[in-house]
Amino acid sequence: MGREDLSTPLDSALIASRRDEAQAWFKDLRDRICAAFEAIEDDYCAAHPEQGTPGRFEQKQWNRPEGGGGVMSVMHGQVFEKVGVNISTVHGEFSPEFRGQIPGTSEDPSFWASGISLVAHMRNPFVPAVHMNTRYLNAGGDAGKRWFGGGADLTPIIPNDDDIKDFHQELETTCGRHHPDYYKDFKAWCDDYFYLKHRDEPRGAGGIFYDYLDAGDYDGEFAFTRDVGEAFLTVYPQLVRRRMETPYTDQDRHHQLVRRGRYVEFNLLYDRGTTFGLKTGGNVEAILMSMPPEVRWP
Numbered sequence: 240m241g242r243e244d245l246s247t248p249l250d251s252a253l254i255a256s257r258r259d260e261a262q263a264w265f266k267d268l269r270d271r272i273c274a275a276f277e278a279i280e281d282d283y284c285a286a287h288p289e290q291g292t293p294g295r296f297e298q299k300q301w302n303r304p305e306g307g308g309g310v311m312s313v314m315h316g317q318v319f320e321k322v323g324v325n326i327s328t329v330h331g332e333f334s335p336e337f338r339g340q341i342p343g344t345s346e347d348p349s350f351w352a353s354g355i356s357l358v359a360h361m362r363n364p365f366v367p368a369v370h371m372n373t374r375y376l377n378a379g380g381d382a383g384k385r386w387f388g389g390g391a392d393l394t395p396i397i398p399n400d401d402d403i404k405d406f407h408q409e410l411e412t413t414c415g416r417h418h419p420d421y422y423k424d425f426k427a428w429c430d431d432y433f434y435l436k437h438r439d440e441p442r443g444a445g446g447i448f449y450d451y452l453d454a455g456d457y458d459g460e461f462a463f464t465r466d467v468g469e470a471f472l473t474v475y476p477q478l479v480r481r482r483m484e485t486p487y488t489d490q491d492r493h494h495q496l497v498r499r500g501r502y503v504e505f506n507l508l509y510d511r512g513t514t515f516g517l518k519t520g521g522n523v524e525a526i527l528m529s530m531p532p533e534v535r536w537p
Contacts, residue, residue, distance in 0.1 A: 248382040257385075257457060258351060261375035264461075265326050265355040268373075268468045272324050272357065273312055275476050280316045283483055290317045296324070301522040305331035311525045315532070318483050320362040323528035328353040329519060333378075337518045342386075342451065343379030350519070352376040354389070355468070356512065358529040359475075360502075364495035365485040367395035367402060367444070367478060368502070370529070371471045372512065373464045385457075387464045388450035391471045392429055393478075394443030394502065396495045402478050403444045409474035410447050410467075417463040425449045435505055442505050496535040503534055 273296045280293035294316020302308040309327025316322075330351040333341065338348045354374025361368060373389030393406045407426075414421035429448035434441055447467070452460050506513055506529055516526035 249385075251381055254377070254381055254385075257461075258353065258375070258377070261461065262328050262353045264465060264468075265353060265373070268465075268472070269310075269312065269324050269326050269355055272472055273314075275472060276314065276316075276319060276322060276324075276359075279318055279476060279479055279483070280314075282480075283318045287317070293317065294319055299524075301525060303329050303331075303520055303522070305329075305520050307331070309522065309525060311522075311528060313528065318362060318366070318479065320360050321532040322357070322359040324355065324357045325525050325528055326353075326355050327521070327525065329521065331519070334518060341378050343384030345379075347380040347383055349380050349383075350376065350378045352519075356528075357471075360499065360531040361479070361483075363483055363485060364396045364487050364491040365399070366482040367393050367399075367406075368499075368531075369393055369471075369475055371468070371475075373468055375461075375464070384453065386451045386453035387460050388452060389464060389467055390425065390429055390446060390448035391467060391475075392433055392443055392446030392448070394498075396498050397491065398444060399482070402482070406444070406446065406474055406478065409470045413466045413470040414447065414463075416466065417459065421449075421463070422447065433505065435501060435509075437504070437508070438501070440501075442501060493535070496533060497537055499531040499534040500536045503530060506530065 277293065277295060284290060284293040294314045296312045296314040299311045300308065301311065307329035309325060312324045314322050332348040333344055333350060339345045341350065344350065352374060354372060356372040357370065359369050371391040375387055377383065377385045391410065393403060395402065411422040414425065425447035426445060429445050430441065432448050433443065433445065513526055
């Protein structure tokens, strides 16, 4: 399919079909990520039975009274201290104070949004924490705006140059298959977005971040969004398996808990996803799933 005329409203059936397609993809990606993470738990516990039983995801469904809902999938394991892989599809109208802040809502406050959001906090300080999300959002009714957004970023507690290089290389290769400027532009966007202004420091080692991706090529933009999810599923389990056996000290663990505080600060002060979820009546427990299970401030 070629590029679309963005000034021409789409057929309602086509809009509905695209929404169904995106929603189904996010669920499929959730299922495959959860299976990959549980396999890591199985392999680690088979080698270290003294550590206990392997973690398993527990799912909890939630409904949004104004429209839609989602499923939380959270695991507390021996490798993954806490990991959440949430999917949601919500719809309704933005509150008066939020209208106009989202493209397409100045005249029509209605919206529809579907996506997947993942945050993993690891037991071993040498295994980097990670965040990934992708989403498809429609705002302003059938004649409004439609776009993809998302990204993935790595937060090493004890940085390893090889891990950071491999993570970025996978994302750069993925971006390069779709547009020559995607990696450069989206990496810069990520570096700028995931920055703790009050501390004048980055949250982690970066990755890519993109939003409002709608140049009239739905098929290409959805393909890119799928590939971001596939890239994450390829590279992150490799990094976990590479580092999950690394010995660490009590001092390493203390350092990990202090650094996790930066994660909390960013999510509560700056994260747009947190703000969007809370201002659209999302499930508070699901929105704050990203918080680490244990943290310290010095």
